[in-house]
Amino acid sequence: MRNPYINMIIWMGISAAISFLLTKIFGLWIGLALTFGVFVLINIIMRRRMLSGGGLGPIGGGVKYRCIVCGHVFKGGECPRCGSKMRSAEF
Numbered sequence: 001m002r003n004p005y006i007n008m009i010i011w012m013g014i015s016a017a018i019s020f021l022l023t024k025i026f027g028l029w030i031g032l033a034l035t036f037g038v039f040v041l042i043n044i045i046m047r048r049r050m051l052s053g054g055g056l057g058p059i060g061g062g063v064k065y066r067c068i069v070c071g072h073v074f075k076g077g078e079c080p081r082c083g084s085k086m087r088s089a090e091f
């Protein structure tokens with residue numbers, strides 16, 4: 001739904017602002033080092049979000065399913081209670 005180009009432009013603006021501020025406050029080299037550190041951190045967070053449900057649902061929560069047969073709510077492929085694979089997504 002969201003335009004990836006707009007995302008990228010916002011991202012570039014944020015990164016420019018962060019590096020500008022950090023180099024202004026801490027000087028060129030420390031500022032650049034901090035900027036790099038911030039980006040590594042953001043990268044790790046983004047990757048973790050992508051892995052846990054592709055950005056859908058709450059952060060770190062993943063997708064839950066409700067078993068159609070017995071109504072048990074669970075994560076993963078099949079219902080641990082009755083073994084059914086008939087499930088609907090629950091948010």
Ligand SMILES: [Zn+2]
Pocket residue numbers: 067068069070071072079080081082083084
């Ligand atoms: Zn079940």
